[in-house]
Amino acid sequence: TTTLTDYFSQGKNDSEDSGLRFATCQLLWKQINSETEKIQEELNKQLFDNLIHFLRQSHSELQTKKTEWMCRMKSSEIPTAALVLGVNVTDHDMTFKSLSEVLQDNVTPYVVSLQAKECPGIKHLLQKLMGQLMDCNVDVDSSEEEECVNISQKKIRCSMASLSKWYESVTKKTDSETPSKKRTSSSRHWQSPPIVVIFKDMESFTTKVLQDFIVISSQHIREFPLVLIFGIATSPMIIHRLLPHSVSSLLCIELFQSLSCKEHLATVIDKLLLTTQFPFKLSEKVLQVLINIFLYHDFSVQNFIKGFQLSIVEHFYSQPLSVLCCQLLEAKKRVNSLSHNQCENIRSLPSFRRYVESQVSEKQIALLTEDSFLKEVTQTLLEDLHIYHENYFTVLRCLHVFTTSLPKYPLGKQIRELHCACLGKSVWETEEYESAIQLLRMLAKDELVAILQKCAEIFISSSGKQFSNTVEKLEEFLARFQNLEETSEVQDVSVSSQKELQKTTDLYHLQKTLLALKESKRSKKLTKFEMLRFEVVDFIDSLVRSYLAPAEMQTLNEVVYFNTANTLREHLNAAPRIALHTALNNPYCYLKNQTLKSDVGCISNTAPDICIVYKLHLECGRLINLVDWLEAFSTVVTAVEGTDPDAVATDQVDEIIHARFIRAVSELELLGFIKPSKQKTDHVARLTWGGC
Secondary structure (H helix, E strand, O other), rough: HHHHHHOOOOOOOOOOHHHHHHHHHHHHHHHHHHHHHHHHHHHHHHHHHHHHHHHHHHHHHHHOHHHHHHHHHHHHOOEEEEEEEOOOHHHHHHHHHHHHHOOOHHHOOOOOOHHHOOOOOHHHHHHHHHHHOOOOOOOOOOOOOEEEEEEEOOEEEEEEHHHHHHHHHHHHHHHHHHHHHHHHOOOOOOOOEEEEEEEOOHOOOOOHHHHHHHHHHHHOOOOOOEEEEEEOOOOOHHHHHOOOOOOOOOOOEEEOOOHHHHHHHHHHHHHHHOOOOOOOOHHHHHHHHHHHHHHHHHHOOHHHHHHHHHHHHHHHHHHHHHHHHHOHHHHHHHHOOEEEEEEHHHHHHHHHHHHHHHOHHHHHHHHHHOOHHHHHHHHHHHHHHHHHHHHHHHHHHHHHHOOOOOOOOOOOOOOHHHHHHHHHHHHHHHHHHHHHHHHOOOOOOOHHHHHHHHHHHHHHHOOOOHHHHHHHHHHHHHHHHHHOHHHHHHHHHHHHHHHHHHHOHHHHHHHHHHHHHHHHHHHHHOOHHHHHHHHHHHHHHHHHHHHHOHHOOOOOOHHEOOOOOOHHHHHHHOOHHHHHHHHHHHOHHOOOOOOOOOOOOEEEEEEEOOHHHHHHHHHOOEEEEEEHHHHHHHHHHHHHHHOOOOOHHHHHHHHHHHHHHHHHHHHHHHHHOOOEEOOOEEEEEOOOOOOO
């Protein structure tokens, strides 16, 4: 919320309805956050249920099957879940956070999450482990052999023996509670709950740290229940690569696979973009930018969602009419309160201009001169846009069912690919669509019937009111397929052709017979099934042409569609060198200080020292003489500051300028623009060349 407030409070956004636009953007932002959390929870539910079942099974063996458990403990096996999450590492934190919350709510309060960067050695690992379990601040005493934690002003050594004593005291305290308190805690947590240790990034842990921890833990596994969860981004084989057999044999490993990031993205797009629940939409180019970043950079669904949210902010910030980007009833109310300037904004929209040009002259005049009439028409157009989206998404899903049954997926396997194809242009004019239609005319009967049944379910469950006739037509097709006797006709033809081929003995007569069969197939009439199949495909084609028109052809599409892909690309595709050059060469671009404005090639009077040094270094060659550089810097600074020689001692001014110069040069070296030269001690080497 703070970020949105700061963004909208900038000087550029000073229109009369900026407050209402901000409130609408904030509400939409919260709704999307809530929906993404719900999606994440639904997608992880099966995985978390399986993990809880694994923990329950391991825990029940400890509690009830003493003989079997003791047999396992003789081999010192630690129950271990290998959780394969995929290469989208940036999404793992949210998954582990949700997993920790689920385990703490339903299984055990003793859940520890460890990262490799926090555990360079076994002592640090034990320190973090006990610190999180005991919920205390950890103090490192490097002078002692083992790290300790301070609990109630008592120092406890971080060791598995101390952990065992602590667990025993905690469980005894729980058992000695009153029956009412005990009943409350047992409803949430298991009796003698296990200690769950999550290694978030197992591949990043050093082999020695993992080996030492597993060996030490296996020696104490009889004293308290311990379960390990390995977060794996690559392959389960990494366990055997990091751990020798003598150590991996101490683990009882079970493999768990999370949903792939592509399936996760497909669900997010389906729930956030291909729905009328949220009025905000992405144009084809913007959606393609986000998908390309996902596919070619990080496979991160969270970054895709952040890009989607950034598009929302940009749209509400830059589009004055985004105040109408809300639910239909609310949008109609807001239309009535539009000012004259906002009505002029509507008249300037390209899509509205096309709409006006298609009207008769009397209506054109009314639309361009009468605000009241314009508001009435705008309400109707917004309702038409809402109906367009309802119909579009329904027919899109139906077409996707058809195209995914085809070989090589001419229109794409994922619905997002089909959606992009339909958003950009008239999909029925593309070669891929023509190829798909030809393949659809070759589908088998059983496959075609199954597809029609799925389409009928989609249309029945849709909110569109115009599809009652469509459902009746599809049910009619299904009934006609059931009444067909086409199979017997095909069998008769195939039997007669087989008899003719069996009579043929030599190659000449065989070739002649095959040519005759080919000609007969060309000249024969279409069967009832083939005619019905053509009729079905033509019907689907008519639906596509009626309801899948490009979004940019819809009137007032600019109100709900964000289409400035270049702006989004600048935000998401970082160009650090260009940004750094711009900041040093033209600090006004970021600081917005009027005193920093200067002509091209000139140095501003009040430019920061590093900017002055940077501009001077651009004029030098491969090696820069520090003495000459300092003199040039001193000349610029003294000219800028208008230093009065009588006011301050010359040596004092030189010391101050010298210190500022050294600091600025050090900052340039830190940024990687220069480095010390081995050729000459009083020179530095320049590292960057060319313009940005």
